[in-house]
Amino acid sequence: MKRLPYPGRFAIAAAVPVILVLLWHAASAFEWVHPYLLPSPLKVARTAADLIQSGALPRHLGVSFLRIAGGFSITLLAALPLSFLIHALPGVKLLLKAPLEFLRSVPPLAAIPLLILWFGIGEASKTAVIVMASFFPVFLSLLGGLNNVDEKWRELARSLRFNHMEYIRFVLFPSAFPAFLTGIQLGVSYCWRALMGAEMIAAASGVGYLILDSQEMGRIDRVFVGIFTLGVCGIILDRLLLKLFNALVPWKDLEEDQKW
Amino acid sequence: MVSAAPVVTLKHLSKTFRQKGEPVQAVNSVTLKLNEGSFTALVGHSGCGKTTLLRLIAGLESPDEGSVDIHPAGAFPALVFQDPRLLPWLTVQKNLRAALRHRHDLAASKAERERLIDESLTLVGLESRKKAWPHELSGGMAQRAGLARALCQTSGFMLLDEPFSALDAITRERLQKEMKIIWNTTKSTTLFVTHDISEALYLSQRVLVMKDGRIAGDLHRKEWSGMASPEDYIKGIMDSPA
Numbered sequence A: 001m002k003r004l005p006y007p008g009r010f011a012i013a014a015a016v017p018v019i020l021v022l023l024w025h026a027a028s029a030f031e032w033v034h035p036y037l038l039p040s041p042l043k044v045a046r047t048a049a050d051l052i053q054s055g056a057l058p059r060h061l062g063v064s065f066l067r068i069a070g071g072f073s074i075t076l077l078a079a080l081p082l083s084f085l086i087h088a089l090p091g092v093k094l095l096l097k098a099p100l101e102f103l104r105s106v107p108p109l110a111a112i113p114l115l116i117l118w119f120g121i122g123e124a125s126k127t128a129v130i131v132m133a134s135f136f137p138v139f140l141s142l143l144g145g146l147n148n149v150d151e152k153w154r155e156l157a158r159s160l161r162f163n164h165m166e167y168i169r170f171v172l173f174p175s176a177f178p179a180f181l182t183g184i185q186l187g188v189s190y191c192w193r194a195l196m197g198a199e200m201i202a203a204a205s206g207v208g209y210l211i212l213d214s215q216e217m218g219r220i221d222r223v224f225v226g227i228f229t230l231g232v233c234g235i236i237l238d239r240l241l242l243k244l245f246n247a248l249v250p251w252k253d254l255e256e257d258q259k260w
Numbered sequence B: 001m002v003s004a005a006p007v008v009t010l011k012h013l014s015k016t017f018r019q020k021g022e023p024v025q026a027v028n029s030v031t032l033k034l035n036e037g038s039f040t041a042l043v044g045h046s047g048c049g050k051t052t053l054l055r056l057i058a059g060l061e062s063p064d065e066g067s068v069d070i071h072p073a074g075a076f077p078a079l080v081f082q083d084p085r086l087l088p089w090l091t092v093q094k095n096l097r098a099a100l101r102h103r104h105d106l107a108a109s110k111a112e113r114e115r116l117i118d119e120s121l122t123l124v125g126l127e128s129r130k131k132a133w134p135h136e137l138s139g140g141m142a143q144r145a146g147l148a149r150a151l152c153q154t155s156g157f158m159l160l161d162e163p164f165s166a167l168d169a170i171t172r173e174r175l176q177k178e179m180k181i182i183w184n185t186t187k188s189t190t191l192f193v194t195h196d197i198s199e200a201l202y203l204s205q206r207v208l209v210m211k212d213g214r215i216a217g218d219l220h221r222k223e224w225s226g227m228a229s230p231e232d233y234i235k236g237i238m239d240s241p242a
């Protein structure tokens, strides 16, 4: 498709969301659906405004962010050395491959009952869910980055007589760095999506809690606000990280592989 | 402070690759000597084994038979690849710095190394772009930076694999001129691979003609300077039936 000028592109991109909101409005205005199940967009917007004004939504969001930050830090702390060790030492790879493959195939949600038994219903089990959800995307991107150093750089390193440390510093790490950043970006988005599962565990705050609690209270408008918050913040977070990370690797366009 | 240019002696050097189970003899019993401070061009059709021979000398490939002897021992060549091969995550200047890490004679003085880097970049006309990223350079500038990286190593020993073949004609001609001036000032032992006969004749004192993995011709400047058309003579060797 030829690239349309900006206003045209914007109109097309906005068409589906606008139509959906209009349909939504019609559906609730003409009561195609029971108003309890589908509050009007206006009501949802008003609820959102209230929740923001009262500080409740920012507070839930803040709690959720902190949870993700905590869980994700653990993921990074584990994935960084592990991917390096597995890359550098074939023995470690052999040793850990089977258990890691197994863990990768277990959906974090399936582990929740066990996590609750082991870690209780406090922060620890929520963190564990987030770690489980984000570990593999981060770990696998890192490992992929380390394992896929272009032969031409290895050849250059040999021709310059680099030793191991120099190879790691000048070739291996910088070459894997873009994959590392992509891994972080992917991992954060996995965390974000796992949040709901984590906050299903007896949380008293967080966006996931807001959604579940509102459902129990019959406040479907708040459920909507919670879901929109997750979706919109997820997009914003993802874009923000991508822009930030792209600035860190001037020699490579990280967006290139993610455009669609 | 240029290191003494080494002498390179190849004896019965052979290398066979396997392609889908079939042996391909890339280099076939090559014996030759590159004199101290000489500029030798290696010409031949694509696939005749030039790159393999160069890689054997550089130690990037190990021979099946024969030996590569570099005197003084411990000297190793500065390479210029067909592509610029600058590390994309380092600026031009830092690429050159990284190349100096194992030039032990220079390890003592940082100021000396920086001076060499600046000098090499000036020599190829890139002094103003030393803070640039490789992706910001044009093809010709990047290839110049690759050349500067080899020069700053002042190893007295350079191997170049068709360094200008990917460039446009005007840039190529300019770099050929610069190459000649550079060699005249550094007098490194140089092996310059090319498939361009006129480039070989313009730059070198000696032309080796490679064919099917063997050295099929070995000409010195004083031999070809008397010829009416050295190009045709060399072409004749390249195209003669096996």
Ligand SMILES: Nc1ncnc2c1ncn2[C@@H]1O[C@H](COP(=O)(O)OP(=O)(O)O)[C@@H](O)[C@H]1O
Pocket (backbone or CB within 6 Å): B017, B018, B019, B024, B025, B026, B044, B045, B046, B047, B048, B049, B050, B051, B052, B053
């Ligand atoms: N790594 C390799 N594996 C298999 N065959 C190779 C390899 N490198 C070179 N060859 C083969 O060896 C022959 C000589 O190649 P090369 O030295 O690159 O020639 P030139 O540089 O003169 O074009 C060619 O037939 C090529 O296909």
Ligand SMILES: [Mg+2]
Pocket (backbone or CB within 6 Å): B050, B051, B052, B161
């Ligand atoms: Mg070649």
